[in-house]
C-alpha cells in the first residue's frame with residue numbers, strides 16, 4: 369500500500385520519480401498527481417520519454433528512484449508476481465492495437481478474460497457483449513482482426529482494455545495509426561468512457577485532437593514531465 373497519505377480520489381501519484389531505460393536516465397524529478405475521473409494528455413516529441421513513462425506506470429519498467437502509487441499499488445515495492453494484479457486494474461491501449469491475428473474478436477476477448485482468471489462461460493459471454501456494446505462493435509465479434517479497419521481494430525482494443533473494469537486507462541498514442549476522421553471517432557469513444565467516471569491518461573502527438581477536446585496536458589521535455597496550459601502547447 370501507499371507510503372503517502374492518499375486523498376481518496378488519487379489514482380496516480382508520483383514524487384521525485386526518475387525513469388530509466390536500462391542504465392540510461394530518460395526522465396527525472398517527476399512529481400504529479402492524477403485524480404479519479406480526469407482525462408489527461410501526455411505530449412512530447414519523439415524520444416522524449418512518453419512510452420517509457422507509460423511503461424513505468426504499468427510495471428514494464430521498474431521504479432528505481434522516487435515514490436509512486438497507481439490504483440493503490442506501490443510502484444516502488446511492486447514485485448514481479450504483483451504485475452498481473454496491477455494490470456487487471458489498468459486498461460492499456462497501444463498504437464498498434466496488438467490483437468491476436470489467429471482468432472476472431474470474441475476469442476481475442478475470451479483469451480484475456482481466461483488469462484485474468486474468469487471461469488464462468490455465461491458471465492464471460494455477457495462481459496464480452498457489454499464491452500463490445502460500449503465501443504459500438506456488437507455485431508463484429510465473429511470477424512477476424514484483419515477483416516476490420518484500423519479504427520475498428522482500435523475500438524476492439526479499447527473494448528479489451530475495459531474487460532476488467534479498470535480504474536485507469538493508459539493509452540499510448542491510440543490514434544497514431546489512424547486517419548484524422550477515424551481518430552476523432554476513437555477519441556469520442558474514449559471521451560464517452562471518461563464521462564462514465566473512468567480516468568484516462570493518453571499519450572499523443574495529435575494536436576488537432578487536443579484542440580478539439582481540450583483537457584489537462586502533461587508534457588515530456590528535457591528529461592522532465594510538467595503540466596502545460598493549452599496555449600503553451
Ligand SMILES: Nc1ncnc2c1ncn2[C@@H]1O[C@H](COP(=O)(O)OP(=O)(O)OP(=O)(O)O)[C@@H](O)[C@H]1O
Pocket residue numbers: 389390392394412413414415416417418419420421588
Ligand atoms: N528498450 C530500450 N532500451 C534502451 N533505451 C531505450 C529503450 N526504449 C527507449 N529507449 C530510449 O529512451 C528514450 C525515450 O524513448 P521513448 O520510447 O520513451 O520515447 P517516446 O516519447 O515514447 O517516443 P515516440 O513518440 O517516438 O514513441 C529514447 O532516448 C530512447 O532511445
